[in-house]
Amino acid sequence: MKKEEMVKILGDKEIQASYHRLKILEFLIDNRIHPSVDDIYKKLLHEIPTLSKTTVYNTLKTFTDKGIVSIVTTEEDEIRYDYSEEPHLHFKCKKCGTLYDIFHNCEILKQKEIDGHLIDEHHLYFRGICRKCRKEKGGN
Amino acid sequence: MKKEEMVKILGDKEIQASYHRLKILEFLIDNRIHPSVDDIYKKLLHEIPTLSKTTVYNTLKTFTDKGIVSIVTTEEDEIRYDYSEEPHLHFKCKKCGTLYDIFHNCEILKQKEIDGHLIDEHHLYFRGICRKCRKEKGGN
DNA sequence: TTCTCTGCAAACGCTTTGCACGGAT
DNA sequence: ATCCGTGCAAAGCGTTTGCAGAGAA
DSSP, X not given: OOHHHHHHHHHHTTOXXXXXXXXXXXXXXXXXXXXXXXXXXXXXXHHOTTOOHHHHHHHHHHHHHHTSEEEEEOTTOOEEEEEOSSOOEEEEETTTOOEEEEOOOOHHHHOOEETTEEEEEEEEEEEXXXXXXXXXXXXO | OOHHHHHHHHHHTTOOOOHXXXXXXXXXXXXXXXXXXXXXXXXXHTTOTTOOHHHHHHHHHHHHHHTSEEEEEOTTOOEEEEEXXXXXXXXXXXXXXXXXXXXXXXXXXXXXXXXXXXXXXXXXXXXXXXHHHHHOOSOO
């Protein structure tokens, strides 16, 4: 993604575009792997040797507060971050650990209300064995 | 619930029935509030003054390993425990913090496969304003 | 006696906080 | 000069680990 586009994404949410913020945003956009703070930190450390983990925390806090990224929690108690425009659900493989985005057209994702409760966030998340690991039955 | 029933629940999963385990199980069954470790610990401390948090952790680990309780994670990074027989979904109110069980007959809860991935756990979780807080518009 | 549950205390790891430096306006 | 992003170091806090004592079989 072009730098100007990312500056605009930040600007639209009233976030000033610093070098670090752009790098972190770029990483989130280019790597839809739902990275943890540590993933981001370790990867960017190669490009920004002086990077501090605190900055990654600060930046992600800013991004989540402003709604640019969302938090994905799994019962493994690891926090991962997700840059995403459209609502979708997640599938996590118990075997290989991969977290998949699934764009499934299910009605419950569109539901605005349930049992009288007003919904404004949908978190749908499945666990099991992914299609890749199903094929590799012998492996692992 | 009668003690014998609870002993059976544990026995079925090959867990020995100690006093502490029965108390913790009883608490989970009687209080479907998705308590945290601390909730359980604080409540039971009144009945078992010598109770240690380690024991609560140990017991919950045993229970989750054996599948008696499941873990509910919310993006607030708090771990809560859920004793529950039938699959259901959760709704968390952003205002009052209550976590509701919702027994909704939706197809996606029954789905065994998605995009070729084999599903064996469904975690559906919504956030918003609950029906109680919607009514109390003025309050809080 | 042996095995397992329990519980204290310390260790651990992730995240937050306090504060000071430095760059941008 | 001021503001704010950055980053070190320390604190904080929930959870896990090591180990020893107690209790059941």
